Amino acid sequence: MLLWLKVNPIGIIFGTIIYISLGVIFYSRWILARFWPALVNHMQKQAEGLPVKVYLGALISGAVISYAMGCLLNIAHAKTLTSGAFLGFLTWAGFILPTIFSPVLFGKKPIEMFWLDAVYYLIAYVALGTLAAKFKS
Numbered sequence: 001m002l003l004w005l006k007v008n009p010i011g012i013i014f015g016t017i018i019y020i021s022l023g024v025i026f027y028s029r030w031i032l033a034r035f036w037p038a039l040v041n042h043m044q045k046q047a048e049g050l051p052v053k054v055y056l057g058a059l060i061s062g063a064v065i066s067y068a069m070g071c072l073l074n075i076a077h078a079k080t081l082t083s084g085a086f087l088g089f090l091t092w093a094g095f096i097l098p099t100i101f102s103p104v105l106f107g108k109k110p111i112e113m114f115w116l117d118a119v120y121y122l123i124a125y126v127a128l129g130t131l132a133a134k135f136k137s
Contacts, residue, residue, distance in 0.1 A: 007070030011135025015066025015128050020058060022127065026120045069125075069132040081133050088129025089122070096121045 025031060069088065072078075078087055100117050103109035 006074060007067055008135040011070055011132055012063055012066045014135065015069065015131050016059060016062035018127055018131060019062035019065060019124055022124050023058065023120065066128055066132065069128045073129070073132045073136060078133055079136065081130050084129040084133025085126050088125040088127070091129070092122050092125040096125060
């Protein structure tokens with residue numbers, strides 16, 4: 001019954017670091033300008049003057065996602081890196097992708113921004129699923 005609680009804390013720490021690092025790299029001017037140059041200025045304006053609490057919130061979000069991925073792997077009895085990556089993919093395809101598409105439909109979010117976010121989350125969730133399988137308790 002408490003199987004889902006047994007998640008390796010080292011996996012959570014590494015998962016948090018990977019999640020934050022991927023976001024910093026993926027949304028950097030270096031990556032963003034290559035694919036969507038028109039969004040660079042928009043993203044930079046949004047990032048200017050962000051308070052520390054925003055970054056702390058991102059850190060907490062990364063830890064929660066890493067923990068939840070570990071719980072999902074435990075519940076699914078996933079034991080291999082491939083099954084972890086697949087579970088990350090299913091989480092992305094079934095929950096993340098439809099959720100982040102709603103602002104495109106109802107909030108007039110640019111489709112380019114949707115694809116940028118979608119690819120980031122795909123990479124992040126597959127990586128976190130693989131990492132959670134690697135550090136499975």
